[in-house]
Amino acid sequence: MTPRQAGRTQRCGRPQATTRLAHARKFLEAAELIATGIEDDEAKVSVAASLAVLAGIAASDAACCAE
Numbered sequence: 001m002t003p004r005q006a007g008r009t010q011r012c013g014r015p016q017a018t019t020r021l022a023h024a025r026k027f028l029e030a031a032e033l034i035a036t037g038i039e040d041d042e043a044k045v046s047v048a049a050s051l052a053v054l055a056g057i058a059a060s061d062a063a064c065c066a067e
Contacts, residue, residue, distance in 0.1 A: 012065035013065060014065070014066060016061075016065045017061075017062045017063075017064075017065035017066040018062075020058045020059075020062040020065060021058070021059065021062040023058045024055045024056075024059040024062060025055075027051050027052070027054045027055035027058060028051070028052065028055040030051050031049075031051035031052045031055060032048075034047055034048040034051065035048040
């Protein structure tokens with residue numbers, strides 16, 4: 001049996017939390033900009049949704065680092 005690889009984790013603190021929160025805000029801002037006027041453009045909908053997901057991940061990272 002092969003040994004299990006460790007996860008990709010890094011230590012972080014308040015400075016990293018601040019950076020990740022700033023990234024989260026920018027991802028969300030970009031998603032909102034793209035989302036305006038995308039009625040029938042599936043590509044824009046997909047990009048806006050992807051950016052919103054990245055915003056959520058970055059916000060989650062920020063919360064974990066801020067502990």
